Amino acid sequence: METIEETATAATEATETRRFRVFRFKRGDRGPHLDEFDVPVTARTTLFDAMRWIQFNRDPSLALRHSCLHASCGTCGVRANGREVLMCVTAVHDLGREITVEPVANIPVLTDLVVDMTEFYARFPEAHPLVRESGFDLGAEAPEGVPTYQRYEDCIECGLCLSACPVVATTDRYVGPGALAWAQRILEEPRGEDVLSVRDWADDPDGAWRCHAAFECTEACPSNVNPAARIMQLRGALVGPRLTRREMPR
Amino acid sequence: MSDNTRADGVPGSSERRARGPVLRKGVGPSPTGWFDPRGRAIGSWAFAVNRITGLGLVFYLYLHLGVLSLLLAGESAWNDFLEIATTPVFLGLDVLLLFGILFHGLNGVRVALVGTGIVPNRQMALFWAGTMIGTVVLVYGAVHIIGSG
Amino acid sequence: MNAHASRTSRPHVLIVGGGGTGGALAHDLTLRGVKVTLVERGEVTSGTTGRHHGLLHSGARYAVGDRESAIECIEENTILRRICPGSFEENDGLFVAITDEDMEYLEPLLKGCADCGIPTQTLTRDEALRLEPLLNPELKAAVRIPDATMDAMRMPLRFFATAKHGGAGIHSYMEVEGLLVHDHLVSGAVVRDHVTGKEGEIRADIVVNATGPWAEHIAAMAGVDVPIRPSPGVLLALRGRLSNMVINRMHKSGDGDIVVPQRALSIVGTSSWTVDDPDDLGVPEDHVRRMYEEGSKLIPAVKTAEFRAAWSAARPLIGSKDQVDSGRELSRTFKTYDHKETDGVEGFVTITGGKGTTLRGMAELCANVICAKLGIEAECQTRDTVLFPHEAYYAA
Numbered sequence: 123m124e125t126i127e128e129t130a131t132a133a134t135e136a137t138e139t140r141r142f143r144v145f146r147f148k149r150g151d152r153g154p155h156l157d158e159f160d161v162p163v164t165a166r167t168t169l170f171d172a173m174r175w176i177q178f179n180r181d182p183s184l185a186l187r188h189s190c191l192h193a194s195c196g197t198c199g200v201r202a203n204g205r206e207v208l209m210c211v212t213a214v215h216d217l218g219r220e221i222t223v224e225p226v227a228n229i230p231v232l233t234d235l236v237v238d239m240t241e242f243y244a245r246f247p248e249a250h251p252l253v254r255e256s257g258f259d260l261g262a263e264a265p266e267g268v269p270t271y272q273r274y275e276d277c278i279e280c281g282l283c284l285s286a287c288p289v290v291a292t293t294d295r296y297v298g299p300g301a302l303a304w305a306q307r308i309l310e311e312p313r314g315e316d317v318l319s320v321r322d323w324a325d326d327p328d329g330a331w332r333c334h335a336a337f338e339c340t341e342a343c344p345s346n347v348n349p350a351a352r353i354m355q356l357r358g359a360l361v362g363p364r365l366t367r368r369e370m371p372r
Numbered sequence: 373m374s375d376n377t378r379a380d381g382v383p384g385s386s387e388r389r390a391r392g393p394v395l396r397k398g399v400g401p402s403p404t405g406w407f408d409p410r411g412r413a414i415g416s417w418a419f420a421v422n423r424i425t426g427l428g429l430v431f432y433l434y435l436h437l438g439v440l441s442l443l444l445a446g447e448s449a450w451n452d453f454l455e456i457a458t459t460p461v462f463l464g465l466d467v468l469l470l471f472g473i474l475f476h477g478l479n480g481v482r483v484a485l486v487g488t489g490i491v492p493n494r495q496m497a498l499f500w501a502g503t504m505i506g507t508v509v510l511v512y513g514a515v516h517i518i519g520s521g
Numbered sequence: 522m523n524a525h526a527s528r529t530s531r532p533h534v535l536i537v538g539g540g541g542t543g544g545a546l547a548h549d550l551t552l553r554g555v556k557v558t559l560v561e562r563g564e565v566t567s568g569t570t571g572r573h574h575g576l577l578h579s580g581a582r583y584a585v586g587d588r589e590s591a592i593e594c595i596e597e598n599t600i601l602r603r604i605c606p607g608s609f610e611e612n613d614g615l616f617v618a619i620t621d622e623d624m625e626y627l628e629p630l631l632k633g634c635a636d637c638g639i640p641t642q643t644l645t646r647d648e649a650l651r652l653e654p655l656l657n658p659e660l661k662a663a664v665r666i667p668d669a670t671m672d673a674m675r676m677p678l679r680f681f682a683t684a685k686h687g688g689a690g691i692h693s694y695m696e697v698e699g700l701l702v703h704d705h706l707v708s709g710a711v712v713r714d715h716v717t718g719k720e721g722e723i724r725a726d727i728v729v730n731a732t733g734p735w736a737e738h739i740a741a742m743a744g745v746d747v748p749i750r751p752s753p754g755v756l757l758a759l760r761g762r763l764s765n766m767v768i769n770r771m772h773k774s775g776d777g778d779i780v781v782p783q784r785a786l787s788i789v790g791t792s793s794w795t796v797d798d799p800d801d802l803g804v805p806e807d808h809v810r811r812m813y814e815e816g817s818k819l820i821p822a823v824k825t826a827e828f829r830a831a832w833s834a835a836r837p838l839i840g841s842k843d844q845v846d847s848g849r850e851l852s853r854t855f856k857t858y859d860h861k862e863t864d865g866v867e868g869f870v871t872i873t874g875g876k877g878t879t880l881r882g883m884a885e886l887c888a889n890v891i892c893a894k895l896g897i898e899a900e901c902q903t904r905d906t907v908l909f910p911h912e913a914y915y916a917a
Contacts (some may be wrong), residue, residue: 148718149387166804168830178800185694185715187564189571191832192758194783195674197564197571204397204411211830224395231392233694233716236564238392239915249910252675253607258762258785260654265613265665266642271765272610274672274784288406288416291396335483336406337415337495346785350415351492358489388716 137162140214142172144184145224146234154231156222157181163214170198170209173223173235185234193344196280199226200235206282206342226285228294242281245301247323251275251313276345277303283339283349289332296332299339299349305330306352309359325360418499422479425472432469460518467514474510478502531556532895535710535725537697537739538732539563540570542872544680545884545903546731547689552906553892553899557689558723560712562696565681565914566674568799569733570877572834574756574781574788576767577601577609577669578878581616581641582774584633585626589854590876591637597879598667601676604881604907608676610782614668614767615649618661619818623771630664630771641666653764655820668767670781675911677880682914683906691914700728700742700869707743707860707868727891730871734799734835740871745864747871751799751835754791755808757816759826763787768819776808777815786829789816793836802833839874855883857890870894 139160147154159180161172170188177184189195191210198209201224202217214221229237256271264271283299284290290298305324308315324330333353340350397408406423409416442449456462482498485491491498532555536543539561547557561567580594602609618624627643634641642665649663650656656663685691694715701709701722709724730739734751762782770778776792792808809831816823839856855875860866872887885901892899 147393149390149392149716150718154393183713183715183718185563187567189564189566189674191572191834192756192783192786192788192830194575194672194758194786195566195571197567197674210832227395227397230394233392236694243912243915246912249912251607252672253610256610256612256762256765259765262654262765263651265652265766268612271612273762273765273782274610274670276784278784285397286412288397288409288412288419292406333487334406334419335415335487335495336412336419338412341413341415348493350495354486354489354492356489357487358492361488388714 137164139163140172140217141220142176143220143222144173144176144235145222146184147231148183148233165213165215167214168210169200169202169207169212169214169217169221169223172214173209185232185236187236194278196278196345199280199282199285200224201226201285206285208280208282208344211344226281228284228287228290229281237281239279239281242279242284242300245284245297246304247301247320250304250308251315254307254311254313275304275307276347278345280344282342282344283347286338286342288336288338289334293328293332295328297326297329299333299353300347302330302333302356303347303349303352306356306359309356321360324356330356330360414496414499418479418482422476422483425476428472429476432472458520463518463520466517467510470513470517471506471510474506478506532727532897533558533725534727534729534891534895535560535723536729536731537710538568538730538735539565539681539691539693540568540731540733541566541677541680541877541880542570542733542875542883542887543729543731544677544684545880546729546872546887547684547691548680548687548908549881549884549888549901549903550891551684551687551689552902553888553897555892555895555897555899557684558725559684559689559691560695560697560710560723561691561693562715563693565691565693566677568735569834569836570677570880571674572756572832573673573877574779574790575670575673575783576779576781576878577671578876579614579666579668580637580639581614581630581634581664581666581668582769582779584637584639585629586773587854588633588637591633591639593854593879593882594876595637595639595667597882598669600881600904601671601878602669604903604905605676605679606907608671608679608911610670610765612669612765612767612782614666614769615644615653615656616664616666616769616771617649617656617819618663618771619657619659621661624661626771626773627662627664634664634666639666653766653768655763655822656768657819657821662771664771665766668769670767670783671877672783673877677877678911678914679908680880682909682911682916686909686913697739697742700739702743702866705866707866726868727894728869729887729891730869730873731887733837733873736837736871736873738799740860743860743866743869745860745866745869747858747873748839749873750795750838750840751797752793752795752838753799753802753833753835754793755804755812755831755833756788756790757809757812757831758783758829759787759789759823760829761785761787761822761826763820763822763826770815770819775815777812778819780816780819780823787820787823787826789813789823796835799835802835804831804833837873837875855879855886857883857887859890859894861894 143156159176188198193211232238256273308320337350409420486495536559547559578594580591583591644663696713697710699711736749740747768780781788789812858871860869875883
């Protein structure tokens, strides 16, 4: 855990150079290739900083996807040395001397490090509620006129879970951890959504039953969604009523 | 090059719309994406080894049935088999088989508990518990199997 | 292609810049029947828009020193809640007085808010701590105002999604490398498509410069100047949701005087300085330290919270190059420049300034100017049109 003192001394650290091998692909190319760049880095440099340095100082045709720069928008997901990370919060320091940077797996590449998120969103059956009960209130009261404290759902739709999942690597039909975690959240906190239709959607061989408990999605998730555990809870919720012959809650 | 009355008055629109290459993790074509847990966490290793031991056990099952059918061929056929069955290589394979049974069985219990939502958040703990039990039984079993040769 | 001949077919507007302003403008013009193409060099909102702390302004921060901006903010705050339902953490916000000096700001704040139509509720120390237990226990008083939190990318994305489904062509990874200018007439742009690597041209009746702090860079391609000072500030993201309401310091605008919750993070902001190149901002270490210091005056837990990220974002402030200052004194309002009037160049309009909260209002103003130039009579419909969900932007 960083303190103010550690933050302050970072400024005096020396600059060194790291070698990056960056995945490149433009439409019309026969296939992808890796470009090598030597980039000056400090203890503070993030993978995003390094890629942007390349874009501004070496190759303006390098396409990068980013927006918030603080792990809130989920747009800067890549694979660094084979592991799924968000570029903006990954220190180059932690990645080793030579770093291979590729787009996330299992989603079609649009250009260079950018993937076409259309295929990520296509796995969700419909638009989903973004806001939920906060759960972080330490027993506080909400102000008059505010029924309960709200916050955004944890999921930042980065797609790292999809990239990490070994089952998604074998088929495009599996809906994937992100969509299933969303479904479990609906069951947990309906917010007026149609719980029965969400259950039916999840209760499918290519839905909740396709998961094989590799737990890679939870490892990769930068936002504490814990999709693997949610998929297991979802399964419990799908099976429970059948075993006890209980009426499905409406 | 492009004029503004066309629906997509932008350069290269048809190329843009084509589906791009899909990267997979792992060796070879996509169906082996599960086969390459390099650089992944414990969960992926458990998953991959579970599949391999599963395939191994199925193969062993048929082999075992084949071997047992030697009993129908008479005493000398069976005795010939027993001679091979007590060689060090064969005993070594027996230990490997024991590992496969233990891993697949104990991990299977773990997957069942986790996969039906009974203890979804304790998957690592279950893995290490299974490893400890499995190691003890494997060592005990290996000593006895090899000792019997 | 001259402007006159194109009126017989649908007029075409090319918007350069895919930030909140560009998206909202694409949506507004599409609803008015104009054919729109928007080009953005990276992902939409990857300039300044996606990087801010996510505050949906009540306007209270400007109620004392910048009434025009404050009124714009509270109006747009109300409209956005209506047209983007489900896109905000609607927990309101607090202005918190920590010192006696802060308490001197209380009266001006209440009066300023009243004058601008911003509802307030004054709270005692105990009342404030009941709402937000992690506040500095030495606080003296608090004022509740209708701040809210947005996802800085996903809220504007709804404008893009709606525009796209209305027929606008939204093209990310398409960078403007030059404008087509001849005889004081801008007729389009030369673009590089970073998806294919190829260059091409897009012709339009009007080109709109909606590039925020990069406005000067694009304007220079048309041979005109716009008085924009890129004014960055540092932001700090810490792990832990330390408050549910937006927490502001009850004093004149200063460094580190706001803490905004964002999912399970807390964002402390911000600082202010001016630069020439919006692509070269840096993250000054002493500014990051100030965020910790000032933020912990509001919420002591800031001091020991785990670091998540520190970054800079450049505000596009309207002010001339001669005004050398920290950027704090420049107005936060927005302006449209019709370059025919300001510089004698036809077919080129710049819209800039403003805040994340006022994106729709800026677009309305700019769309009015554009429609007047095109000779189109069409009313703005964006005040009451509920937007598509953000996922629709990525739908095939």
